[in-house]
Amino acid sequence: MNFKILESKLKRHKISYTKDNEKIIIGKAKIDFVNYIGLGIMPIVCGLGILIFLIMNIRILELGVVHIAAGAIFLLSIGGFNIWKSKRKKLANSFPKVFRENKIIIKYPSEDYQLDINTIKEIRLNLNPLDKENFEGNLYIVDIKNQIHFILRLHDENKKYIEDDLKWFSDFILKQTELDSQ
Structure with a gap:
């Protein structure tokens, strides 16, 4: 899978990642x-x-x-x-998420949790104003056990950018896990 657009969006939001062959690991937010x-x-x-x-x-x-x-x-x-x-932002994006081979692996301290076409129930997006000029967007995945898994938190001064990027990340996850083919 091509991760070029994903990489540019992660760089724009200052979220660190590493790319290794056919997987990308999203980690902690960079401190600017x-x-x-x-x-x-x-x-x-x-x-x-x-x-x-x-x-x-x-x-x-x-x-x-x-x-x-x-x-x-x-x-x-x-x-x-x-x-x-x-x-x-740093705390929110602290658990590494591995995107590879049609699945997402979230590395919690106690265990690794795998999300794929058989375990994802829905993707939720949430957009909140922090103040008049700053917005925060969150992306969650709900699994078949109704557990909510936090994926990303984005901050920006432009509400439209966050809406568009959250929608893009949601579509990316649908394609990555092949949920869009169902």
């Missing part, structure tokens, strides 16, 4: 250190620095102090949100 430091760590450090400076030179009656304190709290919240979002 530029975004992690620039959008997570730096706003928190700047916000804390501003708050410490204000506490040391407190002038409560000045109007500018309130605005500066609000800006510091804003920086802390932006940094905290971005770190939370990256940790959530």
Whole structure:
């Protein structure tokens, strides 16, 4: 099976994978250190620095102090949100999934679970807004025992991209497991 489009979609969403002959292993989400430091760590450090400076030179009656304190709290919240979002994505995509020979193998710590044409009941897609500008999409597979297996979590600022990519991943799984031929 050709994995070229799958590889490009995984790269776009910063989800690590390895390709080995006729299988592809989707693993942990990559940490983008530029975004992690620039959008997570730096706003928190700047916000804390501003708050410490204000506490040391407190002038409560000045109007500018309130605005500066609000800006510091804003920086802390932006940094905290971005770190939370990256940790959530990393945790969600932590169990390796092996796509090969018309089946998907999920490597849980206790066991390997195999999903194929005989064990997949349905594929579920879920799209949630995280805030006004960020969206999260999830892809699940429900097996014949009604157990829900998490496959992927995607984050993006564009809702349409996540909808399209989730639909594409769903179609890919249908083709990979040959469910589309039923």
